[in-house]
Amino acid sequence: MPSDPSQLLLNVVSLDLLLAMLTMGFFWVGVSVMRGLGRQVSYSLAPLGIRKPESGYSSGILLGFLVGLGALAASLLVIGPLSFYVLEWFGYSTERSVQGPLLEGLSGWIGENPGVAIPMTIAVVVFFGPAVEELVFRGAFFGGLYRLGLFVSRKLGGKDQGERKETGERVSFALSALFSSAVFALAHGEAAVVPVLFVLAFVLCALYRRTGSLLPCLATHATFNAFAVLLVILSGFGVLPTPV
Numbered sequence: 001m002p003s004d005p006s007q008l009l010l011n012v013v014s015l016d017l018l019l020a021m022l023t024m025g026f027f028w029v030g031v032s033v034m035r036g037l038g039r040q041v042s043y044s045l046a047p048l049g050i051r052k053p054e055s056g057y058s059s060g061i062l063l064g065f066l067v068g069l070g071a072l073a074a075s076l077l078v079i080g081p082l083s084f085y086v087l088e089w090f091g092y093s094t095e096r097s098v099q100g101p102l103l104e105g106l107s108g109w110i111g112e113n114p115g116v117a118i119p120m121t122i123a124v125v126v127f128f129g130p131a132v133e134e135l136v137f138r139g140a141f142f143g144g145l146y147r148l149g150l151f152v153s154r155k156l157g158g159k160d161q162g163e164r165k166e167t168g169e170r171v172s173f174a175l176s177a178l179f180s181s182a183v184f185a186l187a188h189g190e191a192a193v194v195p196v197l198f199v200l201a202f203v204l205c206a207l208y209r210r211t212g213s214l215l216p217c218l219a220t221h222a223t224f225n226a227f228a229v230l231l232v233i234l235s236g237f238g239v240l241p242t243p244v
Contacts, residue, residue: 005106006120013124023136027048027140049143049213050214053216054213064215065220067203067220069223080196083196110236117236125225145175146172148176181202
């Protein structure tokens with residue numbers, strides 16, 4: 001891990017840009033293949049969730065913010081403490097070996113150069129990183145699995161409607177949300193926060209399913225990350241200890 005926090009943030013931005021471009025690139029390649037096969041498919045990124053929420057922009061952002069507050073409260077009061085207790089009970093380390101040094105480095109950087117460090121940290125951790133993660137994990141990964149599940153369900157169910165169709169949709173959502181949420185949580189490489197991130201990801205999948213847009217998901221994710229950034233900023237000014 002680079003010792004310079006600014007360089008680390010730039011590395012994160014570079015990786016996120018690469019992931020976003022690969023995601024959209026694969027999507028457009030798939031669209032081109034489908035169009036080549038004679039299917040009427042648009043190049044729009046709407047299937048990835050980049051579209052207006054059904055309830056409108058303001059309502060979507062507000063809903064995401066409120067869900068983010070709820071997820072944050074649940075993680076601080078219930079899920080986080082419980083997961084740490086279980087890990088310690090079974091003798092596993094609760095040390096945050098990945099995010100801990102990062103938060104400590106950002107805290108020190110903010111204390112030394114707040115005029116640059118604070119805007120960069122907020123831009124990357126609160127907005128840019130969550131935007132890319134939502135595109136990749138909810139828009140592409142979960143959305144793709146969910147649509148695949150619906151397709152398989154329709155094929156297996158034939159033309160039957162009603163209860164069988166609803167059951168197929170629920171099963172498709174559950175399996176897609178569980179798998180994509182597990183990958184999202186494990187991808188962060190922190191055993192101590194896997195339960196928190198898994199629950200957050202599952203909530204984000206449900207939010208995406210309900211609104212049809214990534215904007216509320218981004219608002220939730222940004223709200224969740226903003227709390228950690230706030231603690232880092234306060235620790236950088238010596239108000240609080242570093243949140244590791």
